[in-house]
Amino acid sequence: MTTNELTFVLNAVLQNQSKADFGVNEVIAILSALIALGALVVAWWARNDAAASAREAQIANELNRSIATRQGIIELHMVWLNIASIDPSNPVPVDVISAAKALDTTSSLWLSKVLDRNIILNSYWSDFKESYESISQCDQIIPEDGRKYSDLLTKEITQAYDEMQFITKARQT
Numbered sequence: 001m002t003t004n005e006l007t008f009v010l011n012a013v014l015q016n017q018s019k020a021d022f023g024v025n026e027v028i029a030i031l032s033a034l035i036a037l038g039a040l041v042v043a044w045w046a047r048n049d050a051a052a053s054a055r056e057a058q059i060a061n062e063l064n065r066s067i068a069t070r071q072g073i074i075e076l077h078m079v080w081l082n083i084a085s086i087d088p089s090n091p092v093p094v095d096v097i098s099a100a101k102a103l104d105t106t107s108s109l110w111l112s113k114v115l116d117r118n119i120i121l122n123s124y125w126s127d128f129k130e131s132y133e134s135i136s137q138c139d140q141i142i143p144e145d146g147r148k149y150s151d152l153l154t155k156e157i158t159q160a161y162d163e164m165q166f167i168t169k170a171r172q173t
Contacts (some may be wrong), residue, residue: 072115079105080127091149096138099131099153109162117167125164132161153164 079102084095109115120128125132138149 038042042113054159067113071120072109076106076109076120076124080124083131086138088133088134090142091138093143096135096142096149096152100135100157103128103131103135103157103160104154107157108153110160110164111156121164121167125168128164132157148172 083102084092084101086092086096086099106120106124110117110120112130135153136150140149141147142149142152
């Protein structure tokens with residue numbers, strides 16, 4: 001029942017009845033109308049409260065996304081901080097393993113799209129590319145491991161490398 005209908009019912013009941021004819025049915029009708037009006041007020045309040053809660057949830061989500069982005073940038077910066085160049089003909093095991101971990105972290109952030117890909121491309125692509133290409137040329141065996149250094153390049157690292165390379169080439173044309 002709308003507000004206009006409630007008003008109509010109340011006016012009809014109040015105007016068409018004398019005080020002597022005013023009985024239980026009329027009281028029940030008025031109380032029903034008042035309860036319905038109260039329900040409308042409560043529904044309006046709940047709707048406004050839900051809209052405010054939705055806005056607050058959206059703000060919280062944006063804040064969480066911002067914190068995750070900032071954390072990803074810090075993590076990326078820290079992992080690349082002390083990465084040394086790799087000589088494929090004479091690799092230093094700790095340097096290659098550190099570079100592979102940096103490549104893995106970067107590719108994880110790239111593939112998950114946690115960070116804006118432009119940040120990764122603009123800030124880390126040259127180091128990523130250099131490390132990837134150097135490690136891919138390392139055919140020596142990792143001491144005490146048995147794998148080749150090039151085996152440290154996972155399919156995720158290669159996928160990220162291929163995607164970054166494709167975008168970089170597309171930007172140049």
